[in-house]
Amino acid sequence: MDALIALYSKETSSRFIWAARVFFKDAMKCELRIYTNESEFKNAAGIKINYSPESIKGAFHISPQGLLWENELVEQDFQCAQWEDLVIFCTRTIGDLPFDPLSGTFYLASRYEEYLPFIADEHGRFPAEESFAFKNGFLDKPIINLWALKLGKHLFGDAFSLSDHYRFEPTLDIDNMFAYKGKGSLRIIGAYLRDIRNFDWFSWRYRTAVIFGFKKDPYDTFRKQRNWCKKYGVKLRYFMLLSKFAPYDRNVSPYSTDAAVKLRELADWTEVGIHPSYASDSDEETIREEKDRLETILRRPVTHSRQHYLKMKMPLTFRTLVNMGIKHDHSMGYAEIPGYRASIAVPYSFYDLEFESILPLTIHPFVYMDTTYSMYAGKTAEESKEEMMKWHKQLKEVGGFYRSVWHNRTFGEHERESNAWVQLFKQIVHAAHH
Numbered sequence: 001m002d003a004l005i006a007l008y009s010k011e012t013s014s015r016f017i018w019a020a021r022v023f024f025k026d027a028m029k030c031e032l033r034i035y036t037n038e039s040e041f042k043n044a045a046g047i048k049i050n051y052s053p054e055s056i057k058g059a060f061h062i063s064p065q066g067l068l069w070e071n072e073l074v075e076q077d078f079q080c081a082q083w084e085d086l087v088i089f090c091t092r093t094i095g096d097l098p099f100d101p102l103s104g105t106f107y108l109a110s111r112y113e114e115y116l117p118f119i120a121d122e123h124g125r126f127p128a129e130e131s132f133a134f135k136n137g138f139l140d141k142p143i144i145n146l147w148a149l150k151l152g153k154h155l156f157g158d159a160f161s162l163s164d165h166y167r168f169e170p171t172l173d174i175d176n177m178f179a180y181k182g183k184g185s186l187r188i189i190g191a192y193l194r195d196i197r198n199f200d201w202f203s204w205r206y207r208t209a210v211i212f213g214f215k216k217d218p219y220d221t222f223r224k225q226r227n228w229c230k231k232y233g234v235k236l237r238y239f240m241l242l243s244k245f246a247p248y249d250r251n252v253s254p255y256s257t258d259a260a261v262k263l264r265e266l267a268d269w270t271e272v273g274i275h276p277s278y279a280s281d282s283d284e285e286t287i288r289e290e291k292d293r294l295e296t297i298l299r300r301p302v303t304h305s306r307q308h309y310l311k312m313k314m315p316l317t318f319r320t321l322v323n324m325g326i327k328h329d330h331s332m333g334y335a336e337i338p339g340y341r342a343s344i345a346v347p348y349s350f351y352d353l354e355f356e357s358i359l360p361l362t363i364h365p366f367v368y369m370d371t372t373y374s375m376y377a378g379k380t381a382e383e384s385k386e387e388m389m390k391w392h393k394q395l396k397e398v399g400g401f402y403r404s405v406w407h408n409r410t411f412g413e414h415e416r417e418s419n420a421w422v423q424l425f426k427q428i429v430h431a432a433h434h
Contacts, residue, residue: 019106
C-alpha cells in the first residue's frame with residue numbers, strides 16, 4: 001500500500017487541491033488526505049504536512065508562497081535558487097523547505113505561462129525557448145518528479161524509491177500512412193506527372209509496383225513495429241491523421257479503403273487515437289468530423305488524441321477535446337527541443353486556468369519526437385543514440401513514464417538512414433527492459 005500523506009491547510013481552493021494531487025499522488029505516488037480542521041489533522045494517520053504560514057508541532061512545515069490562493073492570471077517574477085542539487089523557485093524563508101513545491105508544481109504543470117502573451121513560432125505554437133524551464137536550465141529534467149523524490153526521502157528516509165513506477169510507452173504518429181497508396185486519383189496522377197517532369201523513373205516504377213500490388217508500400221512498416229514491441233511486451237499507441245488534404249495535412253485520403261483496412265488491423269492489437277489536423281486547434285467541428293470518421297472506421301469509441309504539429313491553444317484546445325469525449329491527450333511536449341514541457345513525466349489531470357477548474361482530461365507528457373533529433377537538430381541516429389538512451393536512467397529514478405513520439409515513415413526504406421533509426425528504436429525498446 002502507498003504511504004499516506006495527511007495535508008493540512010487553513011484555507012483551500014481548486015488550485016491547491018489540484019496541485020496537491022499532482023505533487024503528492026501523481027509524482028510522489030502517495031495516498032493523500034486533505035484537512036482544513038486542525039484538530040482532525042493532529043489526530044490523522046500518516047505523515048503530517050502542514051501547508052500554512054504558522055508551524056504545527058509534529059508536522060512537516062511547508063510555507064505557502066501564495067500562488068494557490070490567487071484567482072487571476074498575472075505575470076510572475078520568480079527567481080530561481082538551489083535546493084541541494086535541484087533548481088527551485090517560489091522560495092520561502094520559513095518552514096522545513098526553502099521553497100513551496102505545490103506552487104511550483106502548479107505554475108509548471110498548469111502551463112501558466114502559456115496563458116499569458118508570448119511570441120509564437122511560425123505555426124502559432126508556444127516555443128520551447130520562451131519557457132521558464134528552458135531559460136532557467138531545467139527543461140531537460142522532470143523537476144516536479146525530482147522534487148517529489150527528494151522530499152520523499154526527507155519524509156520517509158533514504159529507502160524511499162519510485163523506480164517501481166517506471167513505465168516505457170512509445171507512441172507513433174501516422175502523418176502519412178502510405179507513400180504511394182490511398183492518395184486519391186488526382187494526387188496519384190499529379191505524382192506521376194511530377195516523376196515524369198523530374199525524370200525520376202525509380203519513383204515512377206516503384207509507385208506503379210505498389211499501386212498494382214506487386215510491392216509493399218515503403219511507409220507500411222506497422223507489422224515490423226508490432227513484432228519489435230511484442231518481443232518485450234511493449235504497447236505502442238498510434239495516432240492517425242484522418243483529415244482532408246491541406247498544405248500541412250498530407251496524409252492518405254480520409255476515404256481510402258486501404259487506410260481503413262490497415263487501421264482496423266492496427267486496432268486488433270493496440271489502441272488507435274485521433275491525430276487532429278493542423279487547423280483543428282481552434283475548430284471544434286473539424287475535430288468532431290475527424291474523430292467521427294475514425295470511430296466509424298474502427299467501430300469503437302476513440303478516447304486518445306495528439307494534436308498534429310502539437311498545435312494547441314490554452315485552454316481552448318483541451319476544452320474542445322473534452323467536449324468531443326476525449327479522455328486522454330498526448331500533446332504535452334515540444335517538437336524542436338527534447339525535454340519536459342510541463343516539467344513532469346507522469347500522467348496528470350488538466351487544469352483550466354481561465355475557469356479555475358479541473359477538467360476530466362488526463363495529460364500524458366512525452367520527452368521527445370524522432371524529428372526533434374533528425375529534423376530540428378539535424379542529427380543522425382548514431383549521434384542521437386546517447387541522448388535518447390539516457391532518458392531511461394533519469395525516468396527510472398523518479399518513477400516517470402518514458403514516452404516518445406515516432407513516425408511510421410521514419411522506418412520507411414526510402415527515408416534517410418531508415419535502417420539506422422530502426423536499429424536505434426529496437427535498442428531503446430530493449431534497454432527499457434534491461
